[in-house]
Amino acid sequence: MDVESLLARESFIELGARSRTRKLLDPGSFRELIDPFARLTSPWLARQGIVTQADDGVVVGKGLIDGQPAVVLGIEGAYQGGSMGEVSAAKIAGSLELAAEDNRAGIPTRAVILFETGGVRLQEANLGLAAIAEIHAAIVDLRRYQPVIGITAGPVGCYGGMSIAAGLCSYLIATREARLGLNGPAVIEQEAGIAEFDSRDRPFIWSLTGGEQRYRSGLVDAYLEDDVAAIRAQMLAFFRQRPPDCARSQKISGFQRRIAEIDAGSQVEPQQVRDIYSKGFAA
Amino acid sequence: MENLQFEFPAAAPASGRAIAGVVASGDLEVLLEPADAALTTVSIATSVSGMRPVWAAQLARIFGDGQLPAARLQINDFGATPGVVRMRIAQAYEDLAPAQPERNGNGR
Numbered sequence: 001m002d003v004e005s006l007l008a009r010e011s012f013i014e015l016g017a018r019s020r021t022r023k024l025l026d027p028g029s030f031r032e033l034i035d036p037f038a039r040l041t042s043p044w045l046a047r048q049g050i051v052t053q054a055d056d057g058v059v060v061g062k063g064l065i066d067g068q069p070a071v072v073l074g075i076e077g078a079y080q081g082g083s084m085g086e087v088s089a090a091k092i093a094g095s096l097e098l099a100a101e102d103n104r105a106g107i108p109t110r111a112v113i114l115f116e117t118g119g120v121r122l123q124e125a126n127l128g129l130a131a132i133a134e135i136h137a138a139i140v141d142l143r144r145y146q147p148v149i150g151i152t153a154g155p156v157g158c159y160g161g162m163s164i165a166a167g168l169c170s171y172l173i174a175t176r177e178a179r180l181g182l183n184g185p186a187v188i189e190q191e192a193g194i195a196e197f198d199s200r201d202r203p204f205i206w207s208l209t210g211g212e213q214r215y216r217s218g219l220v221d222a223y224l225e226d227d228v229a230a231i232r233a234q235m236l237a238f239f240r241q242r243p244p245d246c247a248r249s250q251k252i253s254g255f256q257r258r259i260a261e262i263d264a265g266s267q268v269e270p271q272q273v274r275d276i277y278s279k280g281f282a283a
Numbered sequence: 284m285e286n287l288q289f290e291f292p293a294a295a296p297a298s299g300r301a302i303a304g305v306v307a308s309g310d311l312e313v314l315l316e317p318a319d320a321a322l323t324t325v326s327i328a329t330s331v332s333g334m335r336p337v338w339a340a341q342l343a344r345i346f347g348d349g350q351l352p353a354a355r356l357q358i359n360d361f362g363a364t365p366g367v368v369r370m371r372i373a374q375a376y377e378d379l380a381p382a383q384p385e386r387n388g389n390g391r
Contacts, residue, residue, distance in 0.1 A: 016305055036302050036312075037300060037302075037314065037316065046284070046328075051284055051306055051328050051329065051359050051360060051361055052306070052359060053312055053359055054302070054312060054314055076305055078308075078310070079305055079306050079307055080306075
């Protein structure tokens with residue numbers, strides 16, 4: 001990429017959740033539900049001496065995509081690591097449930113989720129976990145009617161229960177900066193030892209869980225530059241094509257077959273993962 | 284965590300509401316809403332305790348002359364430096380957009 005196109009490019013990663021949400025909706029159609037002035041904040045953080053954010057880190061943007069009703073759910077990764085608390089996760093789950101109800105009532109509302117999250121907010125424990133389970137159920141419900149598109153751009157990435165939510169989406173978009181995994185690097189190191197996983201080795205982490213690796217392994221559907229226009233264009237392309245007949249998360253026997261090919265006796269190299277997973281997950 | 288309240292003289296009511304910033308490390312969130320009287324109130328929740336004199340001094344620099352529109356400000360602070368405090372408050376006043384509340388960005 002030359003200097004000029006680099007300067008002309010508008011970074012998606014540098015935008016906050018509210019700006020990202022607005023950029024994905026058709027120009028002028030953004031309307032925020034339960035906005036910061038509604039002051040629906042976490043009831044649990046303040047009593048643990050933690051400053052709350054007025055939107056609890058989730059932006060619910062209602063509007064149009066391609067002229068069709070849409071809701072974009074933007075997670076703010078800079079606030080508490082984009083963690084899912086009772087309120088923030090309920091905003092996402094409730095929005096997805098309403099979108100599914102819209103579809104049952106003949107309104108073709110579609111949804112986009114911006115995954116920038118470490119997963120559950122530890123300070124809210126089971127309440128966050130329960131709400132994440134509701135997000136999972138709502139994605140599976142809604143994707144029967146409309147594609148649900150997940151985008152993980154970085155820098156936080158997508159971890160924990162929310163990585164499962166990302167896996168349930170009809171389509172998943174990632175950039176090179178993004179990481180996608182069930183456990184974060186520090187957790188893996190703590191559980192498996194530094195010989196297995198060195199959480200300070202950034203190239204190693206990205207080689208196994210980065211956006212490019214996840215794309216080459218068939219776990220992400222589009223791998224893009226950090227560019228607002230490119231990300232929006234890909235989102236539109238996915239919405240315009242027919243939803244997949246079979247969601248990735250339904251290809252269970254296909255995944256089992258690939259996992260059976262992995263030799264757990266030795267450290268798996270990123271290229272081996274690509275070689276095995278790129279065969280696909282057809283049953 | 285500490286909660287602080289301040290009051291300053293102000294001009295006519297602000298023309299709308301605005302939000303700036305994120306409760307991220309070294310940053311803060313400002314929620315700005317119009318106030319009726321010629322009085323601006325600043326309500327702060329900060330993660331750093333014991334900094335009241337610094338807040339008082341920095342806010343006096345911003346609001347002391349009473350020239351800014353009257354507003355109710357809520358600040359949720361996660362260790363922002365005085366320079367960032369000043370920038371985010373300025374950003375909120377700049378973003379005032381009564382007709383299009385959806386324009387209110389967090390500036391990132």
